[in-house]
Structures are given as C-alpha cells and as structure tokens.
Amino acid sequence: LMRQGDNLLLILRGINHNQGQSPEEMVALRIFINPQLILTSRGRPLLSEQDVYARLQDSHGPTNAADWLIEMCDALTDRAGEFVDNLHEDILTLEEVVLEQGNISDNDLNLGRIRKQLIIIRRYLSPQRDLIARLASEKIDWLDDNHRRRLQDIAERLRRWLDDLDVGVARTTLLADEINNMMTQASTGGLIKYLSWH
Numbered sequence: 001l002m003r004q005g006d007n008l009l010l011i012l013r014g015i016n017h018n019q020g021q022s023p024e025e026m027v028a029l030r031i032f033i034n035p036q037l038i039l040t041s042r043g044r045p046l047l048s049e050q051d052v053y054a055r056l057q058d059s060h061g062p063t064n065a066a067d068w069l070i071e072m073c074d075a076l077t078d079r080a081g082e083f084v085d086n087l088h089e090d091i092l093t094l095e096e097v098v099l100e101q102g103n104i105s106d107n108d109l110n111l112g113r114i115r116k117q118l119i120i121i122r123r124y125l126s127p128q129r130d131l132i133a134r135l136a137s138e139k140i141d142w143l144d145d146n147h148r149r150r151l152q153d154i155a156e157r158l159r160r161w162l163d164d165l166d167v168g169v170a171r172t173t174l175l176a177d178e179i180n181n182m183m184t185q186a187s188t189g190g191l192i193k194y195l196s197w198h
Contacts, residue, residue: 001131006034006142008069010131013124014048014076015083023083024120031072035065035142048075066143070150073132077154077161080125084161084168087121090114091171098179111179115172122165129158 002009010033013026027046032039040049052071055061062068094111135143136151143151 001134003138003140006140008033008135008140010135012073012076012131013128014046015079015121016044017047017079018044022117024117026121026124029072029076031069033065033069038065038068048072048079051075051079064142066147070147070154073135073151073154076128077157080121081157081161083121084164087114087118087168088164091168091175095171095175098175098182111172111176115169115176118165118168118172122162122169125158125162125165129155129162132158 008031010031012029012031014029015023016025016027017023018027021044027042027044029046029049030041042049049072052061052068052075055071062071090110091114094114132151133155136148136155
C-alpha cells in the first residue's frame with residue numbers, strides 16, 4: 001500500500017480459479033484509486049473482480065470509488081474464505097480415510113498438496129490482512145467512518161481465516177505423522193513375516 005495525497009496504489013491478491021492452474025498461485029490485482037478514478041491491472045482473470053463488476057452491471061454495485069474498494073476487498077476475502085473452507089473439508093475427508101479406514105494409499109500425496117496450499121495461501125493472506133487493517137486506520141478523506149468499519153470487519157475476517165489456516169497446518173502435521181507411523185508399522189510387520197518364513 002502506497003499513498004500520495006488522495007491517491008492510493010495497492011496490490012491485493014485473489015484465489016486463482018483459472019482452469020489448469022493451482023488455486024494457491026494467487027492472482028495479483030494492482031489498483032490505482034482516488035475519488036475520481038479507478039485503474040486496475042492483472043495478468044490473469046480474477047473471479048472476485050468479476051463478482052464486483054457483475055453487481056455493477058445489475059445496478060446493485062458500488063456508487064463511488066470508496067464503495068468499490070470496500071466491495072473488492074470484501075469479494076477477495078469471501079473467495080479466500082471459500083477456498084480455506086474447502087481445504088478444511090479436504091482435511092476432514094483425509095482424516096476419515098486414513099484414521100478411520102486405515103487407507104494410506106496415495107493419501108500422503110494429497111496431504112502434501114493440501115499442506116502446500118495452506119502454507120502458500122497463508123503467506124499471501126497475512127500481509128493482505130495487514131494492508132486492509134492499515135487502510136482502515138489511514139486518515140483518507142474519501143473514506144468515511146462506515147468505510148473504515150467495513151475495512152476493519154474485512155481485516156477481522158481475514159484474521160479468522162489465517163487462524164483457520166494455522167489450524168489446518170497443525171492438523172496436516174499430525175496426519176502426516178500418523179501416516180508415517182502406519183507406514184512404519186506396515187513395513188515392520190512385513191519384515192517380521194519375512195523373517196518368520198526364513
């Protein structure tokens with residue numbers, strides 16, 4: 001986030017929903033904004049941006065630059081939250097398969113993918129939370145108290161998603177340990193059977 005008078009330059013990131021690409025390879029959205037002008041730039045399509053523009057086309061969207069900025073931050077946060085929820089569902093499914101059914105075939109690969117996504121998403125969302133919290137505290141003339149409250153709410157939601165990501169990393173660590181223990185026990189059992197035959 002950079003500020004010069006009424007002009008803001010900020011870079012936000014959104015979940016990558018583009019086909020054939022990894023969601024954790026987040027799309028950078030560069031924004032130059034002041035009360036009279038909004039310029040955005042991105043290298044790939046971004047669903048969060050499309051969400052805001054769809055509301056504009058339906059005449060239900062923001063009516064000024066400040067509202068647009070809030071709605072964009074909100075849309076990015078909603079999409080991130082959906083992705084974090086989906087990761088937790090994936091972890092629950094793995095826990096059921098591994099811990100309850102004892103099936104570890106190929107699940108360590110899925111676990112590695114989920115763990116990687118958790119860590120990378122957290123690395124991007126943490127500074128984004130700080131940016132939005134800072135934006136809420138900046139004395140910008142064209143952001144009123146209602147805008148600041150909404151930004152604080154968005155920052156708080158991002159903090160909760162970050163907490164959920166930390167929990168997800170801890171759960172995947174425990175699950176990886178359990179898979180390693182099961183694989184060790186399986187190989188030890190195989191060795192004992194081999195020795196008993198010879």
